[in-house]
Amino acid sequence: MDIYDLDTPSLIVDLDLMERNIKEMADWCRAHNINLRPHMKPIKVPAIAHMLLEAGAKGICCQKLGEAEVMAQAGIKDILIPYPIVGKQKLERLTRLAKQCKLTVAVDSEYVAKEISKQAVKDGCTIRVIVELFMGRTGVPTPKGVLKLAKKILKMxxxxxxxxxxxxxxxxxxxxVKLxxxxxxxxxxxxxxxxxxxxGSKEPLYHQIGLTEIRTGIYVLGAGKxxxxxxxxxxxxxxxxxxRSALRVLCTVVSRPIPNMAIIDGGIKTFSSYAGPPYGYFxxxxxxxxxRMSVEHGHVDISECAEKPRIGEKVTVVPNHPGICINLHDTLIGVRKGRVETIWPILARGKVQ
Amino acid sequence: MDIYDLDTPSLIVDLDLMERNIKEMADWCRAHNINLRPHMKPIKVPAIAHMLLEAGAKGICCQKLGEAEVMAQAGIKDILIPYPIVGKQKLERLTRLAKQCKLTVAVDSEYVAKEISKQAVKDGCTIRVIVELFMGRTGVPTPKGVLKLAKKILKMxxxxxxxxxxxxxxxxxxxxVKLxxxxxxxxxxxxxxxxxxxxGSKEPLYHQIGLTEIRTGIYVLGAGKxxxxxxxxxxxxxxxxxxRSALRVLCTVVSRPIPNMAIIDGGIKTFSSYAGPPYGYFxxxxxxxxxRMSVEHGHVDISECAEKPRIGEKVTVVPNHPGICINLHDTLIGVRKGRVETIWPILARGKVQ
Known part of the structure; x- marks a missing residue:
């Protein structure tokens, strides 16, 4: 099937580009002797997680428990959740998940650590814990504070x-680490x-600071920072x-109301309003x-285009933020050289709990 | 079940507030003798569409064909799609849908009208058509242009x-209209x-300009403009x-890393980044x-709060744009006086095609 036979808007990934992104990062980490733990937050497709592991990743990372549950069910065996797990329902889900895979969770307060400890004892399991250092979001503000919490955790x-x-x-x-x-x-x-x-442009810091692994996911579909x-x-x-951007949205021009304007059938609910204007790259x-975007319309200035897109024409747009865009769609279509090769359900879409 | 027994983030609607919003608008339209056609784009739940019709709405409005298909399947019989329907797959879906309900579609070009005409003839049905007037997005730029297109449509x-x-x-x-x-x-x-x-503050225009009906949906969950x-x-x-805002997101405080900051378990994927900062109302x-929001974290400045929320505490947040927020969730939980009354699947979520 040719991609232009797809209905629109459709979310597609160029498999050649994605595979290049996956290979280059895996090779780089191997060459620099550091473990790679791809983040699933901007990917959400278990089949791609397996491709990453086959390329050499040590494990994966999931921001939400619901995302981790989807990945574990797909057979992924080493998962880090770098997010505070809080509340009765989640604690019960956490210990169930820990019985299915090698699970590590981050904590940044005695409260959260204690609650996980209580649940683990109740459910007869051990939960692997790391402490998060505050760098502006969650985490313990000082190295001394991390030491204090670590000592408490060792006794829980x-x-x-x-x-x-x-x-x-x-x-x-x-x-x-040194402390x-x-x-x-x-x-x-x-x-x-x-x-x-x-x-990237910076000299890597990881050797000096003793990192054992890096977490990153955006390079897979949208290349890196x-x-x-x-x-x-x-x-x-x-x-x-x-x-370098493997993720694209196939859209249709549905209106050409005035000479230098084209309206496409994707707006905020197709691309997300994150980052921009302008939105996307044609x-x-x-x-x-x-x-501009309305909820379901994209307003495109085509004044500088030598040839102008016609009503009914399909156009390919790279979204500004692939990781937020993918969360709006149910299906990711893998294409190679303009032909549909694979259709993946985005199984972790919407797993915010 | 008490709402505080829900896992988070959960999308909830205060039924008393929503019912007041629905009733006030229906009463107002009845008193002013104009038909009301609620827009489903910011609602997406067929059960609420039925409540709107019971309150007196003439029909509904769906921005995308996929949304209209969901509503027709739920038994809604009068649907307007104010959006150009373009492309082979959509044209076939359009004529199938027209056999299930009283369907009207907007067009703004001869191209789109002709394609619908051809498909209707092929599939043996008649499609009700209105012409959209350009006011900055889709549409025909001038009243004369509308007349010209209308004349052509009359012959198709x-x-x-x-x-x-x-x-x-x-x-x-x-x-x-006059022309x-x-x-x-x-x-x-x-x-x-x-x-x-x-x-609202403005004197209504509808009598002067001969409107037969108004389209609006945001008043239902998030009140009006x-x-x-x-x-x-x-x-x-x-x-x-x-x-007046009936839609809320129940979140949990998962971290209090520094004195005046609380981190909640909802970010861009829970609220959307549309409109703000600041995001949401607590x-x-x-x-x-x-x-600020990260993809899955909300960064909350609590410096001005006399009492500060604790880790583990559940907080209720009104999203900035209910219509975009609802599209991120699979389930809408109807609550009354703090108790869960109804759980609706958001059946038209993600229907961008």
Whole structure:
């Protein structure tokens, strides 16, 4: 089936590009001797998780318990949840999940650790725990605070203290590792997210700060922080790295109401309003700019396009944020050289609980 | 079941508030002798569509064909799709749908009208058509252009010309109605969206411009344009009309990393990033401000709250845009006086095709 036979809007992934993204990052991590734990938050498809593991990833990372449940059911055996698990229902789900896979969770307060400990004892299991260091979101604010919490966790039944994590990651992570080790606390796992993308510009920090693994997911469908498609700040029509973006939305031009405007059948509910304007990058019309979106319409300025798209024509658009866009769709269509090869249900879509 | 026994994030609707919103608008339209056609785009639950019809609505409105299919399957018999239907798959779906209900579609180009005509002839049915007037999005730019297209439609087999629509709506709609009638073209339906909310400030235009019906949906869950909760432009902590907002998200405080910050378990994938910051209104903590969101975290400034929410505590948040928020969730939980009364699947969620 040709992609232009698909109804629109359809969410598609260029398999050649995605496979290149997966391979380059796996090779890079292997060459630099650090474990890779891809984040499923911007991917949500278990089949892609398996591709990542086959390429060499150590395990995966899921922001929400519901996402982790989907992945475990698909046979994934090593999952990190870097998110505080709070509340009766979630604690019960957590211990059930821990019996199905090697599960590690992050905590950042005595309250959360204690509640998990109580549930683990009640349900007869041990939960692997890491402490999150605060870098502006969740986490314990200081290395000393991490040490204090780690000592408490070591005494809590049903918990196994494994190490620490941070997001983002800087030298403070290294200080914390050192403080723990100096106090005789073994640190098996140090999970971070430094700027280590293959095309990235910074010298990697991970050796200095003792990272054992990195968490990142956006590189798979939308390439990485440093090479997801970006616009020139002086000229929004000039973009970089669009050839790294594997995720696209196939849309149809449904109206050409006035000469320099095209309306496409995707808006906020198809792309999300995150980041922009302009929204998306038009692969076939690089000079087109989606300046506005309604809930179900995209308003595209085509004044600079030499050839203008016609009503009924299908156009391919790279969304601004693939990870948020994918959460709006039920199906991801894998294409290669313009032909449909695979249709995946996005099984972890909407798993916010 | 008490709402605080729900897992989080959960999307809930206060049934007393929603019923008041539904009744006030229906009463107002009845008193002012204009038909009401609620828009399902920000509602998506067929059971609520039935409540609206029972309150007196003439029919419903669906932005996408997929949404209309869900509603027709739920037994709704009068549906307007104010959106250009383009492409082979959609044309086939359109004629199938027209055999199940009284279906009207808007067109704004000869191309779209011709394609629908061809499909209708092929499938042996007649499609009711209205022409959309351009007011900045889709539509025909001038009243004369509408007349020209209407004349062509009158000659196309398989189509029945019914009238016009606009969005938004102003005096140009009235001019167009007059021009059509002066040219002997019967206009049965004039669908608009003037500012006629019960608590609205403007003098209604609909009598002057000959509207037969109004399309609006946001009033049901989030109240109307003029009384959806709004912030004071000088003081973001001061809000208006929050007591009209029936839709809420129940969240849990999962972290209190530093004294004046609370992290809740809902972010962009729970609320959407549309409109803000700040994001949402905290019913129990009116002085709290959600200044930032990550994909799955809400970052809340609680510096001005006299009492501060604790880790593990559940909080109720009115989303900034109920219609975009509802599209992120699979289930809507109807509550009355703090107790769960109904659980509805959001059947039209994600129907962007």
């Amino acid at each position: 039944p049903g918990l196994s203290f494994e190490g620490i994590m941070s997001y983002p990651t800087d030298e403070k992570t290294g200080e914390t 723990l080790k100096d106090n005789g606390i073994p640190v098996n796992m140090v999970s971070g997210r430094p700027d280590i993308y293959p095309l 440093y090479y997801r498609f970006r616009r020139d700040k002086d000229d929004p029509r000039k973009v970089y790295y669009a050839d 692969v076939d019309y690089p000079k087109a700019l989606m300046e | 087999p398989g189509l029945s010309f019914e009238g016009i629509m606009s969005y938004p709506t102003d005096e140009k709609t009235g001019e167009t 059509l009638k002066d040219n002997g073209i019967p206009v049965n339906m004039v669908s608009g969206r003037p500012d006629i909310y019960p608590l 003029y009384y959806r909760f709004r912030r004071d432009k000088d003081d973001p902590r001061k809000v208006y009309y929050a007591d 019913v129990d903590y009116p002085k709290a401000l959600m200044e």
